[in-house]
Structure formats: C-alpha cells, structure tokens
Amino acid sequence: MSEPSYFFCGIGGSGMLPLAMIVQAQGTAIEGSDRALDQGRTPEKFDWLRAHGVTLHPQDGSGIRADMTVVATGAVEDTVPDIGAAKRLGATIVTRPELLSCIFNAAPTSVGVAGTSGKSTITGMIAWILQQAGRDPTVMNGAVMRNFADADHPFASALVGSPDLFVAEVDESDGSIARYDPSVAVVSNISLDHKSMEELRDLFGGFTGRAQTAVLNLDNPETAALAQGLVDDGRGEAVLTFALGNDAADLSAHDLVPLPTGMTFALTERAGGARIAATLNVPGAHNVANALAALGAVRALGVPLDQAVASLETFAGIRRRMEVVGAANGVTVIDDFAHNPDKIAATVKTLHAFDGRLLILFQPHGFGPLKLMKAEFIDTFAGLLRPDDVLLMPEPVYYGGTTDRSVGSEDIAAGVRAAGRTAEALSDRAACGDRLIDLARPGDRIIVMGARDDTLSQFAAELLDRLRA
Incomplete structure (x- = not known):
C-alpha cells in the first residue's frame, strides 16, 4: 500500500496552496490537481509546486486513492471528478475550512483575522511584526506576503514556523468563520459582501465572543456594535479597540499625511498616553486602519508597541494590493485585488489623493456577487x-458550474453612465485591453481590478509591455 497523503483539489488556489505547504511542513506527502493546470494557466506556479515535492495529477479522478485524505474547497461541487472518485473509493474527504480550523484550533495561541476588507494586509502585517519580534509564527494568508517572497518562495502566502503560534486569515463568505476558536480575534470591518447583514452579525458575533481578546474597529458601525455588545455582556476587558482620529479607542491614529507610496501618522495609546510617530510604506488611510488592527493584535500578544511600529515601517505590502507593475511613456499600471465596493472605494480614494486620470479595468469575480x-x-x-x-x-x-447569470457587467456600466460618469462594458478582457491602450495618455494611471483570476497580473504586465512598445 502507498504512503498516506493529502490530496488537494484545486491546489493552485490562493487558499489551497498555502495550506498545502503548511501540511507538507508537518511531514505529510502532498498531491493535488487543479483545473488551471489542465487548462495551461499559470504554469510557473505548478512547476514550483513540483519542484517542492508536490505530485500533481489531472483533475479527472485518476490521482485519487482510497488511503488519501482529499481536501476540497468549500465551494467544490460533487461533479468534480476528484470528489466523485474519492466518494467511490471511500477516501476521507475534508473541506479546506475544516482542515485549516483544525490546525488553527490546535495551536496554544492563535490569531484569527476577519472582516470584509483588509484581512490579507492585516495578516501580513501581524506576520511581519511577530517574525521581527522573534516569535516564529506559522501564518496562513490568502495572498502573497512580499516580505517573505523570494526566488525560492515566489508564492509566499504561507509562513511555516512554530505550531504554537498560528495566525490565519479567516473567511466569513462560506460561513466557515464559525469553526474558529481564536485566542485573538481581529475584525477590520463588516459590510455587505457575500451574505446578508443578519447572517454576518451572527457569524462575527460568535467569532469575537469565543475569543480571549477581540480587536475591533470603532470607525465601522457593525464592529463598534460588536465591541459594545461584549462590554454589555461584562467582557469589557476582552475588547481592544482602534480608530482613526478617535481618542476613545485604545489605539488611534492622528495627523495622517499621504505620501506617493505610503503614509505617516501619529499613534496614540489611550491607556499609557504614548504617542509614537509611525511610517508606512503602503499607501492610503485604509492601510493606517489595517496597521492599527495589526498593532492591536500583537499588543494582545505582548509585543511592545514601539517595537511593532518600527517593524511596520519595513512592511513591504501584499501582492496585488495596489501593486505598481511599472510605468511607460508617462502611464503607470497598477495591479489590485479590489473586488467588492469597500475595497474598490479604498483603492480609488487612495489614488485620487494624487493627480492623474484613472483608467479602471474592473473584472467582477462572479455573477453571484454582481447580482x-x-x-x-x-x-x-x-x-x-x-x-x-x-x-x-x-x-x-x-469557470463553469451552476450560477445565475441574469446580471452582467453592462448592468453596472449602464447604471454608472446614468449617473453621469464614463463606463463601458466590452465583450471580453482583450477588448478592454485594446481600449485601455487607445485611451492611455501621459499622467494616466491604469488600474487592473479583480479577484479569483491569477491571469489578471499577467494581463497587467502585458499592458505595460504594450505601453512600452
């Protein structure tokens, strides 16, 4: 009989790949499949996985054995051949959230980072501060952390450290946040995204209620209500709040000054009265809020604030979070993960702090969210x-499957035009690319926005090449 192993269905995904690396670091053999591999998309990612000891198979069920544990995304359908084969053979099937939450909850100290927006950046900031403080965390992020990316680890969305301290981005869109029992629960903000507000309030309320410490944003009405709820329940000592310009918060930021590639601000700690000058090398007021969330989390773990602030100055950001691809002939190309209204608003507001027309390509991440x-x-x-x-x-x-396609991009573009702004829905992304090249002139910034599609970064790089030509 072959050695027991884990088989990750969709191993190239932003949530699957880092989890596979963490499981592999525990000494387990890893195998997997991916529709993108079969379709020839992002081949360099799969070459990297093979080079790091991962056995890859076509997503046709041929790689499944009865002694495997098959890991499926929460969204995977039974029609996927690997899942069908696993059921026929009697292999163990677990979802990604089940496996991740099991590892997370087993850690003596855990930090869960949740919220509609900012999770990946906050997780990356916490990871960098803890690593700089010598705390050796294991980190599960949903995006590449640029501080940890190098030639050997280009897909550094995981950091493998001690199993005693686990930091993870936690998702509410599939309800799996209900599985996590964190030592420290961070919630950046709560707004409409994948679920109704009633469902979200229940999920986030449970998440923060199970934590020893909840780090909550007073600037967001929903997270401020969570903080008040904990206080009303007699758990005020479990609450650590943050806000922009609000001295009532435990940690607050004042005197924000935007820089072309970053921010400066003054950090105030309510309890000790400390005021610390802080510099970020990622732009936007939303990243100051993200920094406050991260500082609150590490403060709850005993990292001195001045040390944490110093570490943040060298935080390099997250891949595809307003990442400047390059500039050619006076036009700057930016690659950005923004895909819901909050994230889009944060990006546009940050870019509007400086002069220049915005040419935005927004590829919606699904028909469901669009509707x-x-x-x-x-x-x-x-x-x-x-x-x-x-x-x-x-x-x-x-990418296929059953979904309601009744609302498309033209519905959004028509609404924006009706409000007096310029918006076009074109047949495909290639047509959008041609239009961007036609429109671009010196001083413009082209922003490629969207999620759930690794080829968007490639598209942004190709636009830059065309501008150079």
Missing part, C-alpha cells in the same frame, strides 16, 4: 469616479 451588490457597485463607481475617469468592464469570471 447581490449591483446597487452598491453602481453607487461606488458613480460616487467616486471623477468626470475624466473611465471604467471598463469585461463579463465576470466564470
């Missing part, structure tokens, strides 16, 4: 685009 948040998408773009900005949209990402 759920149609009004919010329209309001966000209509409210934030300047008269000379341009929004271009291809159809949403669609």
Whole structure:
C-alpha cells in the first residue's frame, strides 16, 4: 500500500496552496490537481509546486486513492471528478475550512483575522511584526506576503514556523468563520459582501465572543456594535479597540499625511498616553486602519508597541494590493485585488489623493456577487469616479458550474453612465485591453481590478509591455 497523503483539489488556489505547504511542513506527502493546470494557466506556479515535492495529477479522478485524505474547497461541487472518485473509493474527504480550523484550533495561541476588507494586509502585517519580534509564527494568508517572497518562495502566502503560534486569515463568505476558536480575534470591518447583514452579525458575533481578546474597529458601525455588545455582556476587558482620529479607542491614529507610496501618522495609546510617530510604506488611510488592527493584535500578544511600529515601517505590502507593475511613456499600471465596493472605494480614494486620470479595468469575480451588490457597485463607481475617469468592464469570471447569470457587467456600466460618469462594458478582457491602450495618455494611471483570476497580473504586465512598445 502507498504512503498516506493529502490530496488537494484545486491546489493552485490562493487558499489551497498555502495550506498545502503548511501540511507538507508537518511531514505529510502532498498531491493535488487543479483545473488551471489542465487548462495551461499559470504554469510557473505548478512547476514550483513540483519542484517542492508536490505530485500533481489531472483533475479527472485518476490521482485519487482510497488511503488519501482529499481536501476540497468549500465551494467544490460533487461533479468534480476528484470528489466523485474519492466518494467511490471511500477516501476521507475534508473541506479546506475544516482542515485549516483544525490546525488553527490546535495551536496554544492563535490569531484569527476577519472582516470584509483588509484581512490579507492585516495578516501580513501581524506576520511581519511577530517574525521581527522573534516569535516564529506559522501564518496562513490568502495572498502573497512580499516580505517573505523570494526566488525560492515566489508564492509566499504561507509562513511555516512554530505550531504554537498560528495566525490565519479567516473567511466569513462560506460561513466557515464559525469553526474558529481564536485566542485573538481581529475584525477590520463588516459590510455587505457575500451574505446578508443578519447572517454576518451572527457569524462575527460568535467569532469575537469565543475569543480571549477581540480587536475591533470603532470607525465601522457593525464592529463598534460588536465591541459594545461584549462590554454589555461584562467582557469589557476582552475588547481592544482602534480608530482613526478617535481618542476613545485604545489605539488611534492622528495627523495622517499621504505620501506617493505610503503614509505617516501619529499613534496614540489611550491607556499609557504614548504617542509614537509611525511610517508606512503602503499607501492610503485604509492601510493606517489595517496597521492599527495589526498593532492591536500583537499588543494582545505582548509585543511592545514601539517595537511593532518600527517593524511596520519595513512592511513591504501584499501582492496585488495596489501593486505598481511599472510605468511607460508617462502611464503607470497598477495591479489590485479590489473586488467588492469597500475595497474598490479604498483603492480609488487612495489614488485620487494624487493627480492623474484613472483608467479602471474592473473584472467582477462572479455573477453571484454582481447580482447581490449591483446597487452598491453602481453607487461606488458613480460616487467616486471623477468626470475624466473611465471604467471598463469585461463579463465576470466564470469557470463553469451552476450560477445565475441574469446580471452582467453592462448592468453596472449602464447604471454608472446614468449617473453621469464614463463606463463601458466590452465583450471580453482583450477588448478592454485594446481600449485601455487607445485611451492611455501621459499622467494616466491604469488600474487592473479583480479577484479569483491569477491571469489578471499577467494581463497587467502585458499592458505595460504594450505601453512600452
């Protein structure tokens, strides 16, 4: 009989790959499949996995054995051949959230980072501060942390350290946040994204209620209500709050000054009265809020604030979070993960702090979110685009499966046009690329926005090449 192993279905995914690396570091053989591998997309990622001891198979069920534990995404359908084969053979099947939460809950000290926006950045900041403080954390992130990425680890969305301290980005979109029992629960903000507000309040309330310490944002009405709820329950000592410009918070930021590639601010600690000058090398007021969340988390773990602030100055950011791809002929190309109204608003506001027209390509991450948040998408773009900005949209990402496709990109573009701003929905991404090249002139910034599609970064790089030509 062959050695027992874990088989990750969709191993190239942003949530699967780092988890596979953490499981492999525990001494377990890793195998997997991915639809992107079969379709020839992002081959360099799969070459890297093979070079790091991962056995890859076609996603046709042929790689499944009865003695395997098969890891499926929460969204995977039974029609996927690997899952069908696992059921026929009697292999153990676990979902990614089940496996991750099991490892997370086994750690003596754990930090769960949740919220509608900012999770990956906050997780990366916490990881960098703890690593610099010599705490040797194991970290599970949903995006590449640039501080830990190098030639041998280009896909550094995981950091393998001690099993005694586990930091993880935690997802509410599939309800799996209910599985996590954190020592420290961080919630950046709560707004409409994948679930109704009633469901979200229940999920986040349970998450923070199970934690020893909850780090909560007073600037967001929903997270402020969570903080008040804990106080009303007699658990005020378990609450650590943060806010921009609000001295009532335990940690607050004042005197924010935007820089072309970062921010400066003054950090104030309510309890001790400390005031510390802070510098970030990632831009935008939203990243100051992210920094406060991270500082609150590490403060709960005993890292001195001045030491944590010093570490943040060398935080290099997260891949695809307003990442400058390059500039050519006076046009700057930016690659960005923004895919819901809050994230889009944060990016556009940050970029509008400096002069220059915005040419935005927004590829929606699915037909479902587009239908759920149609009004919010329209309001966000209509409210934030300047008269000379341009929004271009291809159809949403669609890799097959059953989904309601009744709302498409033209519905959003038409709503934005009705509000007096410039928006076009084109047949596909290639057509959007041609239009961007036609429109671009010196001083413009092209922003490629979207999630759930690794080829967006490649598309952004190709735009830069075309501008150079």
